[in-house]
Amino acid sequence: MFSSHDGLCAIGELAERAGVSVRTVRFYSDRGLLPEASRSAGGHRRYGPEAVERLGMIRSLRGLDLPLPEVRRVLDELDGAGDGPAAGGALEGAVAGRLRALGSELAALRWREAALRLVQECPPAERAARLLLVGAVAAPPSTDSLARFWRAWLPPRMPARSVAAFLEAAVVRPPDDPGPEQVLAFARLHAFVSRPCGEAERGATQPPAHAVGGARAPVVLYAGLAEAYGLAGGELRRETAPAPGEALDGFVDAYARAYGAEDTPAFRRVLAGRLAADPRIDRYWELTAQVISAPGGRPEPTPGTAHDWLLTALSADVEA
Structure with a gap:
């Protein structure tokens, strides 16, 4: 309770009790977050005892870095929802949104730290080139350029669900806490898919072995390959x-079903020849393995290394 006869206080006393400046109290009052109980005869603001607790709540919400509109929604909910089913929803949503934003900010900081270490640790003669390479990648990095690369590569008119499933496997997700070498590999990967170059080098068109007819054939092929x-x-x-x-x-069966053929020794011989002659995107998969593999650890499999393993197995099977 305040010391005045009417139980109210002036802005200066409220600021002193709350441990803030008069300017802060006035700021929140002007924005409707801290209602006044009344005005004095001279037009000065007067506040009730509940203003101290409300000001503390505002400061706590702002201390969590919630923007003023979110603070207003939380306070409005506290004023009107009581213990009903909606109570706490605004605060829960605001905190969840801030956590997501902080996660993105932390990921960006970790990426920038690794990029700085990459530049710091490389030979002086290479620093300018490294800066240009990593500077072309956002922090945290986006995978949009990789997705565009593969969308251009996939057969036209593939169902959206099939495209999404393929992109999930082919588009590498940068690690949350990368090392300098992983930053370098992803930057090189971004440069590889973004640079203007010939279709044979980029693999921007379907390889001949994937040129299957019928609307369902590509879906059958890629589902089996996955x-x-x-x-x-x-x-x-x-x-x-x-x-x-x-x-x-399973690998051979995917091609056989897409072609409308049977898995026979003759089919395997033809398939092995076709796949061996197809253009490759080995550089993409090499860099992908470097991005997802922990430094010094065993390389993680990628669709590219899995394809190589299967093609080697097919060639050995045909020769036998």
Whole structure:
């Protein structure tokens, strides 16, 4: 309770009790966050005892870096919702949104730190080139350029769900806490898919072995390849040498069903020849492996390394 006869206080006493400046109290009052109880005969602001607690709540919300509109929504909810089902929703939503924003800010800081270390640790003669390379990538990095690259590569008129499934496997996600070498690999990957160059180098068109007819054929092919790559990835993690088995059978079956053919020794010979002659995007997968693999650790499988494993297994099977 304030010391005045009417239980109210002036702006200066409120500021002193709350431990803030008069200017701060006036700022929140002018924006409608801190209602006045009345005005004196001379037009001075007067506040009730509840203003101290409300001002503390405002300061707490602002201390969480919530913007003023979010603070207003939380206060309005506290004023009107009581203990009803909606109570706490505004605060929960504001805190969740701020956590998402902080996560993005922290990811950007970690990326910038690794990029700075990359520039700091490289030979002086290479620093200008490194700066240009990493400077072309946003922080935190976006994968939009990688997605555009693969959308141009995929067959036209593929269903959106099939495209999304392929992009999930092919578009590498940068690590949350990258090392300098991972930053360098992703920057090189971004440069690889963004630079103007010939279609054969970029692989911007479908390889001949994937030129299958019918609206459903590409969907069947890529769904089967995704399953086969997953199986081959398991073999790569176990460091198994390429050999016939479930992964290879699924790989060949994907092409056979897309072509409307049967998996026979003759078909495998034809398929091995077609795949061996197709243009490759090896550089993309090499850089992808560097991005997702921990420094000094075992390289993580990618669709590219899985394809290589399966093609080697197919060639060995045909020769046998």
